[in-house]
Amino acid sequence: MGLNANDRAIASFTMAGHALVHWFETSIPIFLVVWLAEFDVGVALFGIVVALGYAPFGIGALPGGILADRYGTKRLIVLCLGGMSAAFLVLSLATSIYAIAIGLVLWGAAASVYHPAGLALISTGVEERGTVFAWHGIAGNAGIALGPFVAATLLIFLEWSLVAAVLAVPGVIAVLYGLSAEFNPTAAVEEDVDAGPDEALSLSEFVSNSRALFASAFAVIFLIVAVEGLYYRGMLTYLPEILHGLAAIEGLVVPAGLEGIEPADYIYVGLLVVGMGGQYVGGKLTDRIAPARGLLAIFAVLAVLALAFVPVTGMGLAAIAVLCGVFGFFLFAIQPFYQNAVAVYTPADTRGLSYGYTYLGEFGLGSASIAIGGFVLGEWSLTAFFGMIAAVAITGALISVALLAGLDRFIDTDRSVNANADD
Template structure:
């Protein structure tokens, strides 16, 4: 079924926003080596500064969701795109490590509002939600892969400050496009509770809406997204390092002139590219498979894949099994995302959709980031085997939680308006 005009407009707008959030996000690490030399600082200090930039990306999702419900999703996404672009222009003008810190923190604050606003817009404005969730995810994966690739390529011949400024150009173009595009942001919920901007919520109303959400099936969704985030962030953070350390990578012959290329990096980028197919397939399947069933099945697959990395990364294993396993992992790691995004849309009321996605990405990027610290400790203190067992454990628990949603499918229904629920109380 072809998308209608409103769906197409929302799809184009949110795809641009999603791609650019991850375009900026994944380009930042490429600058680290340059900044270490440019400002003569230690890795510890620079790592802390970069962490300060990434922290608001997850922690700001909840207030971002509240702002989306209050001021409207399109307005907030435009502010996000403008803020991210200006932040990279600040970076391009930086003459000290402290100015770098300011630019990164501003980027994290601006970027944090995108996911709750963008997904809320799709969930309330799009009729063919599964298809647009799929294309939205594909755009995000494209940004994830292109950001570091473009940054690294430009840095070969250009100064880092100019590269930072050039990376801001697509963001400026997206703002211009967003100002010109028109759509109805609540077309898919026209007969439901008003999902548009409302008067500012008081503290008691916000607490009441939160209580209503967590008294519903959304509480189950929140927990399973947390474990998906633990799996996702831990895997993508440490897999490049693990791949670099494999004997199969060290013995790989390269053609003349390509000796500086790291095969592990290309395998990792390939994983992200395969994820584009996973996003699309997962989004299309949400039209045919219930979120609970899809989440349960994919969590089970992810647990098995994590365990398969134990023998696949053992000494003496060839390169082909590793490449195949990374490809399959990339597919399912991103195929799961449209299912939990659709679960939020199903089990939450339209008038609290921004708040719902705010909590969702607090779980995904905020709580999920705990696996970076935990995974690093396990790798240092124990082994790769223990690390992959830990990652598999995250998926196993997520699958059990999704099973609760599946077993309760007869009782879990779409949540009524929070205004109606609070009135009933």
């Protein structure tokens, strides 16, 4: 069955939004390499600055979900796109680390509302939700790969400040598209929707629904998502800088006329492209493997891969590239498993609120590893950094063992439903 006109309109709008959120997000680590050379500050301090930008990305997800209910999802997504573009224009004008910090905080605050608003829009407006969620995920992964690729390529020819301004242009175009887009945001649930967008959760309802959510096995899943966020954010933020400093990459001879190319940036982009395959395979496996088993297995693999970076960074280019590719595959393969786990263990009457809490854990709490990782890299060593990241993955595996062993039986799951029946 094909998508109807309303489904297609919502799919196009949310795919553009999802791609651009990650377009901006994953270009920041590429700029970090340039900023460290441009401004006379250490990795530890810049880690704190970047963490300040990424933290609102997650912290704002919870209020973002509430605002989406009150003011409407389309309006909030358009404001998100405009805010992210404006933030990168602020970055393009930055002449100090403080201005960089302001631009990053503005970006994080604007970007934070997308995931709860976008997912809510799809869940209430689309008839063929499974198909649109799949395309929505693919668009996000395309943005993840294209953001750093375009940033790295433009940096060969342009100053970083101009590159930041150029990256804002697609966001401006998306705002114009969003303002003209027409669709029914509640077409899939109109028979169940009695309230208008102005009827938001009251404080007492928010507290009671949150209490119900965390009285379920979702509490365990929330910990897993937060741990995955620590691993994801720590590795993806510093890997470009780490790759730039490796002897095997620094020693590469770039052909004449291509002196501005940074091979490290393209290895980083390559692992993100491979991650699209991991996301696809992981999604297919969620239909065959229980969430707890999949999470345990992939966390174990991610711990091994983090430790493998210690010896491999001293090897040749081929070994580094292969390890990065395998790492990229499993880093994104885990995401469908925790997304499925969130759906499976979410109480039925707090499903929307769970989106906000999930991304609070993933992007908000997860951003702590940026500040910690910057300190470890600045004060200690690469070995200590990868050891810390491996410890994070081991923690995720242990929590997954608890879930697999049936910890959810000791939590009130009477109100939980299997989202597979819904999706």
